[in-house]
Amino acid sequence: MINQNPFFYIEFQKEPSFSYDEALNLVRDFEDHTVASPITRKNSITVDIDEFRLKVGEIGRLLAIVKNWKTVLMRFRGKKVDYTGMSKILRVFRCRQYRKESPDEEKYCLESGWGCRLLNLIDSSSVEEIKEYNDELVYWFDFGYFEDEETWIIAKEDIREGLKNEIESKNLELCSFFDRKSMERVIRSFPEKINIKEDKRWKIRYQKTVTGNNTLEAVGIKPNTGEEEVAPESENRNIPEVRFSDIGGIDDVIQSIREVIELPLKRPELFHYLGIKPHKGILLFGPPGCGKTMIAKAIANEINAHFIPIKGPELFNKFLGQSEENLRNIFTDARKKQPTIVFFDEIDAVAQTRSSKETLRSESRFVTQLLSLMDGIEDYGKICVIASTNRQNSIDEALLRPGRFDYTIEIDKPTKQGCYDIFRIKTRDMPVSDTMDIRAFTDRLLGLTGAEIDFVVREGAYNCLRRSVDLKKCIAPENNYKIQLNTLRINDQDFEKSLQRVKEMNPHQDRH
Numbered sequence: 204m205i206n207q208n209p210f211f212y213i214e215f216q217k218e219p220s221f222s223y224d225e226a227l228n229l230v231r232d233f234e235d236h237t238v239a240s241p242i243t244r245k246n247s248i249t250v251d252i253d254e255f256r257l258k259v260g261e262i263g264r265l266l267a268i269v270k271n272w273k274t275v276l277m278r279f280r281g282k283k284v285d286y287t288g289m290s291k292i293l294r295v296f297r298c299r300q301y302r303k304e305s306p307d308e309e310k311y312c313l314e315s316g317w318g319c320r321l322l323n324l325i326d327s328s329s330v331e332e333i334k335e336y337n338d339e340l341v342y343w344f345d346f347g348y349f350e351d352e353e354t355w356i357i358a359k360e361d362i363r364e365g366l367k368n369e370i371e372s373k374n375l376e377l378c379s380f381f382d383r384k385s386m387e388r389v390i391r392s393f394p395e396k397i398n399i400k401e402d403k404r405w406k407i408r409y410q411k412t413v414t415g416n417n418t419l420e421a422v423g424i425k426p427n428t429g430e431e432e433v434a435p436e437s438e439n440r441n442i443p444e445v446r447f448s449d450i451g452g453i454d455d456v457i458q459s460i461r462e463v464i465e466l467p468l469k470r471p472e473l474f475h476y477l478g479i480k481p482h483k484g485i486l487l488f489g490p491p492g493c494g495k496t497m498i499a500k501a502i503a504n505e506i507n508a509h510f511i512p513i514k515g516p517e518l519f520n521k522f523l524g525q526s527e528e529n530l531r532n533i534f535t536d537a538r539k540k541q542p543t544i545v546f547f548d549e550i551d552a553v554a555q556t557r558s559s560k561e562t563l564r565s566e567s568r569f570v571t572q573l574l575s576l577m578d579g580i581e582d583y584g585k586i587c588v589i590a591s592t593n594r595q596n597s598i599d600e601a602l603l604r605p606g607r608f609d610y611t612i613e614i615d616k617p618t619k620q621g622c623y624d625i626f627r628i629k630t631r632d633m634p635v636s637d638t639m640d641i642r643a644f645t646d647r648l649l650g651l652t653g654a655e656i657d658f659v660v661r662e663g664a665y666n667c668l669r670r671s672v673d674l675k676k677c678i679a680p681e682n683n684y685k686i687q688l689n690t691l692r693i694n695d696q697d698f699e700k701s702l703q704r705v706k707e708m709n710p711h712q713d714r715h
Contacts, residue, residue: 452621492654662701
């Protein structure tokens with residue numbers, strides 16, 4: 204007696220096919236099976252969910268054999284289904300099996316942005332992940348409508364409906380690992396609206412209103428991947444050439460720096476998804492010459508951000524209110540050319556603790572204006588403010604509260620390994636003698652700042668010139684002094700002299 208609603212049921216009669224015997228052998232492998240006999244002409248199997256999961260491979264092979272036989276009848280959970288439908292169902296169960304066999308089982312399902320690798324009809328990629336826009340694909344931002352000429356509203360309910368249809372068509376509810384909550388978190392991470400004018404990562408998508416007609420209609424938005432589409436003001440953007448590979452001795456803080464500065468500007472959807480606000484103000488503090496300015500420039504380079512360096516005193520003006528106006532103009536420029544990093548070098552020079560004394564009232568107004576701008580920076584978009592100081596205690600406490608410069612990172616003098624790394628970076632394009640024991644020499648640099656190590660390297664090169672070349676003849680008017688460049692080699696004595704000079708310049712400097 205056939206179960207009225209088995210999880211899976213298939214039957215077929217005898218066929219004049221060379222694969223018929225193979226099909227019978229597969230049928231016999233199932234617990235509840237029937238083989239054709241003089242009494243019954245049908246071959247059949249009835250499978251519950253547990254056996255189905257264990258024998259997905261055998262069921263797939265059986266279906267591949269019998270798929271074109273006229274006498275085949277299949278039912279899945281009581282409903283008649285054809286070969287195409289069963290193939291989709293088997294794909295879900297195979298995926299479950301592949302996950303269990305995967306070396307990294309926990310990350311197997313995350314290949315798709317929705318948390319399920321089979322859920323892929325709607326692309327969930329962020330605008331930064333889309334290197335080449337394909338108008339034949341369906342993206343999450345295709346679901347929406349224009350509120351006005353510049354604002355595109357994301358229709359999240361339409362996205363949910365589209366995903367629901369895909370889930371049903373692919374039978375994803377059969378997968379015990381499928382997580383609707385994960386999908387919903389991704390949807391919530393999408394912005395409610397996108398302003399084309401303010402967010403230069405997007406542009407309007409047009410299509411012709413009538414075939415053969417040149418009239419275009421705005422139908423949506425798409426990523427602004429073409430260089431010709433970039434806003435005119437971006438031509439004046441200042442992108443530093445310094446990279447992290449040019450900075451040594453800060454390996455222990457690079458991860459923290461990238462997490463709090465680079466990540467929010469590069470992948471803002473992560474923070475939206477987690478429901479947190481990234482740090483908008485970061486304070487780098489430590490001794491002079493340890494690379495705070497280079498770090499800020501390297502971050503800007505990594506994310507292709509407009510870099511605005513500010514020496515505080517340059518903004519001050521003797522006319523009433525002009526200093527505050529200069530500061531507001533800086534943030535206005537930052538908003539136009541975002542992503543932007545605004546860098547206050549030696550912020551203690553302009554943001555000291557406020558006082559009511561007459562001589563400090565102008566500085567007090569400046570600090571108050573800066574506080575106001577920092578409070579409103581979340582509304583500016585992809586902007587981060589970085590400040591550096593070697594006198595942290597002199598900065599106005601109001602600047603250090605949450606929402607302003609609330610994240611501090613100490614940039615200290617390099618360790619022994621850091622000294623070695625800095626020395627190698629600074630000398631990588633220099634003709635250093637092969638006989639020099641670089642590791643032994645750099646161990647003696649411990650206690651120096653990065654700037655002092657840079658001086659040791661440069662002065663060592665000058666010592667090589669003084670030793671190897673007649674400088675008077677080099678600069679003589681006749682200019683006929685020949686130099687064999689390939690004979691110049693900077694040796695350990697050259698660097699030793701420059702190291703001694705640094706120590707003489709700072710005899711009372713504390714060393715590690």
